[in-house]
Amino acid sequence: MLYIRSEVQALLQCKKLLKIADKHGWDTVRKYNEHPLADNDIDAAKLCSAIARANWL
Structure with missing residues (x-):
C-alpha cells in the first residue's frame, strides 16, 4: 500500500x-x-519567483 x-x-x-x-x-x-518546495503558501511564492526569473532570462 505504501508503494502505491x-x-x-x-x-x-x-x-x-x-x-x-x-x-x-x-x-x-x-x-x-x-x-525542494512544499505545497503551501511558501511554495506559491517560490513559484512566482521562478516565473519571474525564467521570464528575465
Whole structure:
C-alpha cells in the first residue's frame, strides 16, 4: 500500500510540473526544481519567483 501511495504522489508531482510547463515554459520548471518546495503558501511564492526569473532570462 505504501508503494502505491508513493507512486500516486510521484504522478501528482509530474502532473503539477507539466501544468507549470504548459503555462509558463520549461525554463520555469527548471528554476522551480532547483530547490525542494512544499505545497503551501511558501511554495506559491517560490513559484512566482521562478516565473519571474525564467521570464528575465
